Amino acid sequence: MPHSPVVRYVLKAAKGAWWLATPWRLRERLAFRQGQAIAAARTAELQLLVRHEEARVATRGRGEGVAPDRVLDLFSDEDASDAAGLPLGALLWAPLSPGDIRDPESAARFLIDLLRGRGDFQARCPGAPIGGSPEALGLWLRRDGSTELGEDAARHLADALDAGPGKRARQAYLAHERIGSVLPHGLTPAGMRRLFRWFMRTGRDECQLRLEEVWWLFLDAAHAPEHELMLAYAFSPAWQHAHPDGMTVFGRDAFAQWFRAEYGAEGAWLDPLRWPDLQPPAQQIRSSYAIRADWQAAHPEAFDGDPGRARALVAWLSSPEAGLPASVRDGCRRWDAAAVAAELGRPGVNVIGHFCYPSGLRVSVESMVGAMQAAGVPTSLRDVLTDSRDEPRHVEYRGLECHDVTILHTQPEPFLDLAYARAHLSERVPRSYRIAYWYWEFDAIPDAWIAHAKDVDEVWAATEFVARGLRARLPLPVRTLFPGVRLAPFGRRGKAHFGLPENTFTFLFTFHMVSVMERKNPLGLIRAFKAAFTEEEPVRLVLKTSFSDRYPAEFNALRSAAAAAGAAITLIDEVYTPDEVLSLMDACDAYVSLHRSEGLGLTLAEAMLMGKPVIATAFSGNMDFMDDGNSLLVPYELVKLDEPIPPYDAGLQWAEPSLDHAAQLMHRLYENQAWARELGARGKASAEANLSLPAAGRRIAARLEEIRALRRVPR
Known part of the structure; x- marks a missing residue:
């Protein structure tokens, strides 16, 4: 029930008296009011757009034409x-x-x-x-x-x-x-x-x-x-x-006609003959073939791996028998028919993943795509946007879901259910064969992952450590398919570029605050480093992290520990480009990770490929490629989490590495730097032999061929 005028006056007077009695809160109140005003303005502007769009939709619903909007003259x-x-x-x-x-x-x-x-x-x-x-x-x-x-x-x-x-x-x-x-x-x-x-x-x-x-x-x-x-x-x-094929030469005319009517659009820019090709020819053919029953009837199993069937389809599209407009047939004739047919004959894959989110997931999905391309597997790529702070390259990943198989390279939570929406991509109809590529750091997966697995057909893992935990809980095929590792091109920069003293033996550890600091264990590394060296020895530890603003309490603990350990520890909290990250690794002398658990240990593999001597906990995913001959392994004890550390539940097991042993290994590298370089060379040779993109690509291509054979049915 609304208040009476008298009651409203009393409430207003009381509020005014309270404001006068608490002047120290004036700045806070003004900021609150300003925030309210800004939010109201944003809502009002958005509502104007919404109402205009609703009016346009209503006009179209009545079968009436939409009046064109005034063209904006940016030079006026x-x-x-x-x-x-x-x-x-x-x-x-x-x-x-x-x-x-x-x-x-x-x-x-x-x-x-x-x-x-x-x-x-x-x-x-x-x-x-x-x-x-x-x-x-x-x-x-x-x-x-x-x-x-x-x-x-x-x-x-x-x-x-x-x-x-x-x-x-x-x-x-x-x-x-x-x-x-x-x-x-x-x-x-x-x-x-x-x-x-x-x-x-x-x-x-x-x-x-x-x-x-x-x-x-x-x-x-x-x-x-x-x-x-x-x-x-x-x-x-x-x-x-x-x-569905509006971006192809086969569906552009219909799309252009619809767009003109839908938005009242005018201008030469709506002529499809002026439009650029944002999809390669083979992808255009796949997109149109999926929705055109007459093509499927005329050329069944066109993509079954028989080059002759694919060539016949390409030739048919250029002929009058296909019933396509002359301008479209002419466009098809300009394509390299042999190259297009060869690509159509290979089993391709759509990849939806974090191509712009600076993290290990991005490096992993980029490596996987590089591996498949090295093996000749056609790919159509789509970025899963996390938020506007991702690298501003989302627009570069605009492939459609044109292949029969899709790899969802994103974790079950929080983005698997939102992957298509955040990729701004319409799901293929009928649904593609879906493969989830998941990382985890324990031998048991969360219960929620079982529900997410219902939306995919099989799951891939980078290492056997991850795969074992998945197989124990999922009623789906689980394959271990390493994504491959490569060093992207990077500029050579000295230590001074990063504010580090040049004549100092430098250990490096890089990690992402989002990856759970307790698991990465930089605090343990700080203690081991402090135990290994005196302040007089010319040795330095560099901890490179990012996104500390999302985890202020954890970062403050890290900063305090680094400060208490002395001046020989450098903490870098900044989002680096891939070039800068690798350049920093190249500038340092050794890499060390006292992690409690890793799904893969990507930075360890990168450091080995770079020829750096590597010290790491002898547990979890990194043990797929590390041994006593190519690295220095730190013993550990398995311990249970006494309390949950989101996203990890209490009761899960991870490693507690021996800090004393780690300190001994660090000091050994410093004392015998010639031996350290020899160890780095052995690690590099091992990584090049076992972690290469071509080898990973061949394994992935073989599995895709198996999937195609299993799914092949007569049309």
Whole structure:
């Protein structure tokens, strides 16, 4: 029941009196009110978009045509201000001269000013800077002749283009579930005006983006609307479901016709003949074959491994007998028929995994894909987005689920059930044969995993240690298929680059805070290091971690332990690129892991491939490739967890390595560095022989061939 006016007045007066009596809380209250206002503004902007979309859907439901949206003119200050509903000062920065270029951010702003202020540049030099490269930029500026740049400014401009100023803004758009569902066409001319308003009014602050990042994204999209439409399809599951081959030469006409009617879109960019090929020819054929009964009837078992059947299908598509439009037949004739048929004849696989999340899972899935490609296995790749802080490359993984087998390279929790949604991918119909690739660190899996296993057909594990725990609980085939390990290209950098003294023997351990610090056991490593060396000895331990903000209590304990142990311990808390991680490993002299349990021990394998002497606990997944001849193994005792350490339950067993023995081994490496180098060489030879991508690829290809043979049925 609503309060009476008198009661409301009394409550308001009491609240005011309380505010006056507690002035020290004024800042907190103001921040709370400001947060409320920001949330309300974001909700209001989103509701505007939702209402517009609901009106459009209702119009289509009545069979009426949809009026086209006004095309946003990004080169007009007045139109940009009108579209955003904001004064120009809220959209742009003060004009920059070449002398104002101090970093990649100001360089991007300078380029945007230059491009928007001189529309003739785009006409004369369409390849730069938007959609171009540093080389195209240099050519563009030289042709213009009106812009003189110093060496530093030119370097910052090149760095800006290398980084891709619009990448983070695009990632934020793709990661924003609500905006993506309301405006899937937001970066095409048909939806750009409304998305620009959302970004400038609330989205930019919500996603913590700089103005130049938003502007670059929109200028990039406007530069190539045909390409942007294809990207929109690639990341709109509803469109993929309604038009399963809309990205192929066989289904583009129907998709274009639908898009025009659905969004009232107009323009030459809607001509399918202008669209780029974002899928290789073999993938296009697979996507269309899966939904076309006449193709299946005319060429049954076209992908059964017989090269003749695949070649016959490709030739048929180029002939009048297929009933395809002349323009499509002509496009098929331009393909390399022999190469396309050869790829169609091989069993391919869709891989859905964490390609952009900086972690061991990313390294594992990249290695697996590299192994399969080395073995000639066709792949279609899709990234599972964890959040907007992933590396902004989600857009690069746009393969569809065109093969008959899909590997879900993501843990059962929290992303297995959400893998397709977070990959922005429509599930194949009928469902593909699904393989889960799981890691675990104990000999018993959680009960919840049994339920997740019902959604897959078999499970793969990287090591026998993991596979044994899975086989004990799952009523599915469980295979041990090592993903392979390789060292990605990296730059050679000395210790000084990382702030480390050059003439010091340096041990390294890298780990991810998300991987559970107690399991990785850096605190035990600190104690072992302190026991091994005196402060006078020129030895250093480097602990490289990341994402400490997600685990502040654990990181504070780590930082305190490192500080208490003395100045010879360096703690690095930063997200490095793969190049930087390997460069740091290369700069150090030895690698040590006193883990309590590992599903694989990927960094151990990488260090061995690099020729570093490795010390590690003699337990769990790393024992698939480590022995007394190629590394130094630390004995242990098995202990039970007295209490749960999420995601691990109490009662599970892991190793407690001997810190005394580890200290002895560390000191032995330091004392006899020539012997340490010999050990590293033996480890490298062993890893190269047993962990290579080609060997892993052959094993995976063999299993895929077995699956195809088991599933082959007459059509």
